[in-house]
Amino acid sequence: MSQTPGDPDLSAAGWQKRYDANQTGWDRGEPNPALLQWLKLGALKAGSVYVPGCGLGHEVVELAKRGFEVTAVDFTxxxxxxxxxxxxxxxxxxxxxRESVLHYRDAAAFDAVYEQTCLCAIDPKQWTNYEQRLHASLRIGGKxxxxxxxxxxxIGPPFHCDLDAMQELFHDCRWRWSDGRFTVDHPSxxxxxxVVLTKKES
Ligand SMILES: C[S@@+](CC[C@H](N)C(=O)[O-])C[C@H]1O[C@@H](n2cnc3c(N)ncnc32)[C@H](O)[C@@H]1O
Structure with a gap:
């Protein structure tokens, strides 16, 4: 994902241009090792999963192969x-x-959301809106x-998701933060x- 100085185009057309120009430096070509780790540990259990900003969707394919009920959204x-x-x-x-994650909200509450480099692709001014939508899309106790x-x-995208800022955004009055966080290398x-967060009753 190249960093764009100034005012980056974060519209669907802007992201489509990145695909057209093969500027897809975020794409691993295979599922994220974090997803495989969560599956191996049994942290992500069978059920319904929402994947916002799925991109080419290697994780969607992996989850579908394993029998998850997957809903993937991307606006390109x-x-x-x-x-x-x-x-x-x-x-x-x-x-x-094909729609914006800033408008999408399924009537059914998902068991899990798998959020991989979608938040960092969205204008930080929209992060509160996005957090509210993710919260609303999960059942209570969903992860x-x-x-x-x-x-x-x-400069972004990708916009820096500072951990302190994330703790403010995904506040512990609404989310329970797990202790077992780890770091993975990004292709960039x-x-x-x-990190795994659990939706609290609010
Ligand atoms: C950095 S890419 C990550 C793709 C994928 N999650 C991955 O890690 O390979 C960001 C993706 O989010 C999509 N996206 C950005 N803003 C979006 C929005 N508001 N609604 C839907 N999709 C969006 C882009 O089209 C792009 O496919």
């Missing part, structure tokens, strides 16, 4: 079309929706599996902090 045509085709080719089922991008830069050379 490239991401949603490519993911739908891959699922089809592999005989897998997942709901893939948010989050990868907080560490860039240590004021940066790091992501992997």
């Amino acid at each position: 045509q490239s991401a949603t079309q490519s993911l739908k085709q891959r699922l089809l080719n592999q005989g897998l089922v997942a709901e893939v929706l 948010l599996f989050a990868l907080f991008m560490q860039t240590d830069s004021p 050379g940066m790091k992501e902090i992997a």
